[in-house]
Amino acid sequence: MARLLRRFAETRPDEIALADEEGVTTWRELDERVDRLAGALLASGLSAGDAIAVHSANRREYFEVMAAAGHIGLRYVLVNWHWAAQELGYVLRDAGVRVLFTDPAFAAQAGEAVEGLDLPTRIAFGDGIPGFLPYEEFLATGPAGEPEPQVMGSPMFYTSGTTGRPKGVSRKRSIVGMPVDVLALAADGFATTFSLPGDARTLLAGPVYHSAQWMFSFMAFMSGSSVVMRRAFDPAETLRLIDEHAITNVHLVPTQFVRLLRLDPAARQDFSGESLAAIWHGAAPCSPQVKRQMIDWLGPVVNEYYGSTEAGVNTIIAAEQWLAKPGSVGRPQPATEIRILDSDGVPVGQGQQGEIWFRYANGDDVEYWGDPDKTASIHRTGGLFTTGDIGYFDEDGYLFLCDRAIDMIISGGVNIYPAEIEHVLITHPAVRDVAVFGIPDDEFGEQVKAAVELVEGIEAAGELPGELMAYCRKSLAGYKVPRSIDFLPELPRTPTGKLYKRLLRAPYWQEASREI
Template sequence: MYPGTWAARTPDKPALVMAGSGRTLTYAELEERSLRLAHVMHDAGLEMGDVVALLSDNRPETYEAYWAALRSGLYITAVNHNLSAEEVSYIVRDCGAKALLVSPAKSELAASLDVEMPTMLTFGGDYEDALAAATAEPLAAQPHGDDLLYSSGTTGRPKGIKPPLPPIAVDEPGYVYPTVFGALYGFDEDTVYLSPAPAYHAAPLRFGGVIHTLGGTLVMMEKFDAEGALRAIERYRVTHTQMVPTMFVRMLKLPDDVRASYDVSSLRVVVHAAAPCPVDVKRRMIEWLGPIVHEYYASTESNGATFIDSQAWLRKPGSVGTALMGTVRICGDDGGLLGPGEVGTVYFEREQRTFDYHNDPDKTASTQHPEHDNWTTVGDLGYLDEDGYLFLTDRKAFMIISGGVNIYPQEIEDLFSLHPAVTDIAVIGVPDDEMGERVVAFVEVAPSAVPGDELAAELTAYARERIAHFKVPREFHFRDELPRTPTGKMVKGKLRDEYAG
């Protein structure tokens, strides 16, 4: 199934609604407009396996572009529009895009790019002219396309993740995301799914596509804010949503009377992913919403996944669950398998390798197990307990080694997640002549708190009461804002560069 299926069955049903403005795209409109755009791309010379890039804020045309690509055997590269012109230029060049679709809000950024683009259309302008001039006749063939998305670049240049194109037509079953997640979370025609995150990220983009494949309604926020999300849940009677832990924290820090003033009883499933969730935060979400909070652990690479529901999580607090796609393997630095409770690199075993890094064979090779071609890792560290539940400790790139001891920043960051003086926190290791590395914290201070030595002393005392003293940050640096992506990933490379400077 795909939007064309639902355009025939329920043409006037909203496929997409913008949460703030209420602007709506019906299934009939999504089908016709994505079909016209597919013809525009074909007439511009794009062939199966070519790439169309998208530089846009959240708006209905996002999914017109998505489905035009997926019904044409094309790759779509949705680009983070908050990047600099140089960074966007790199991605557009690296992916080899032959067409670029731009929203009016990003037209100035697009004009400053250092790329030669044979086809570039701006939503609302020449884009509408191109669609009007194109035929709405069905395509002769509709080979299934896919996304070619770039990592957040939290530890270096973004990497393009290129899967093989699915060997199916767009209206045939077998595409991985509807197949796996549709059944897992009960997505169907009655689903009203709130997407509060930017659609240039993997999970928001792909899950929106899942909703359209299965005939539900996607409610897309223009931009996340905590009370706005509650307002949208009440207004549209949202049944499912997916958030990241920082969004949970923002909602939990709303005044109790504000949270209580919104009717969220329509919710059946609240999914979270993308970044580790502090135990106290998740426990409070379950206490507030009930046992409807689900979690999966995966990556843009889609090399494997785990999942856990509320009931299992309450038995195994902090776990990201058991295998959903692939088999979890925990390995030491020498590649050998580790036993229960032993921290090592998290690999997923699949029948075959599922991705390559575009234009980067060395990086691709670095993800592979030294002895097994079909075991891959994205660099996370963790352990399995005796029941096979996976617990993540941190990313290998973020681990601090101080005095020969491994320190995982995630544990320290989780400790402060609900502290009233802390809006956000990032912990890094910096060079130290004596210890090798020392622990340093960057803190985004809550409006009610005053940054300075007194607050640093308070946070130090708070930590020393709760964790081993060697893990307590030796320095606290206060900032108005920390460099976190909208899907919750902290860009620690920027903090390391700032500290070094």
């Protein structure tokens, strides 16, 4: 048996391990399928340290591939299926991928991306894609029984590419090839840290290619949680699935919070949610007003973490702590050292803002795959690295985030953090989504611009711009209030909540001789 699945296949063989729109897989079935898949991958010539890629929306087969790769020491690259064929092809080459699994829904991109690549093993979750072997046929080639050797593999994530080519993120202390039992220990530790009960049932409501969605679903899965998944997020269906499957834990992003809060009151009234033990959120800033509404609705189960693809999880804060320290993202995890430094690298005082830098007690570090220059650009001597966030510690050691350094607006020599303004605007009943950024200003250098996506049925006309500015003025200093507002049909945001803010900024800076 696949060693990490053995305890679940033996103790609850007929319980659901995975569920998607197409059906369910029990722990017994999963164990057998992962064994065969691992064997088929080994028989195709792969060995520990080799790379495969998964180019797919959420589906049960996705978890089978990750489980098999995690048992035989493979690097499995989780591909953003929104990428164009050129971006996909770049990542396949950059990571040295030898086997590609793809989803029939994205056959066109996959087919174009692999042209000219030395990629003999191409597998489709389905059939009918020219040049791709159907997944079930490939699975059937694998021998039954336990694959050997069983050593630990790991995911490899690529940044979203919001500032250029996607970059692979890896650790300097590689876990590939370690005893596979290390993953079991990590999964059990994850369950303890993130409040998963013994009978955990996880809802995957975002794309698993994202590092946070992977962690909060796959690590829960490896600790014994069943996983119910959907290809896309629907707020009403999310509430139905939580009650129907007695979901205990789910990871959501703030834009999903807003959509849930704006459901028809009857839909919210019919929702029980009594099975929920923990809702975790991160990956994007959350308005304190929105978070408080979620806690008022669902109770003290709405918890937060602070991390990134590069840095993992660095702080956590439970709902009760957050209510005492609204706006905080918590205290550092035991193995994480966090320093707040000014632009000269000098530590700032308590309550003072600066760039956030990390160092791990175990000596681990982050690097960008095949890009030593970019790796060096985020490091200081002594192993400190940054993801570009701005924040401060209060008197009790709680970390507060202000914004990202690259998003900061400098107007008349004053630092303005867009996230603070976005947190106010998103609470206006006419606003569905919002982005704030700086545009050129001859007098002040930059001025504050807001891009707003309106709630369906609201027209961008009349007094609405002035109304939104006045709404900001009630909570913000005058210099922070947007000088102008654009109304867009939809903001360029990924399903993981990340905003392509550079796409909004770029048109305003094209005629300028500078970018800040």
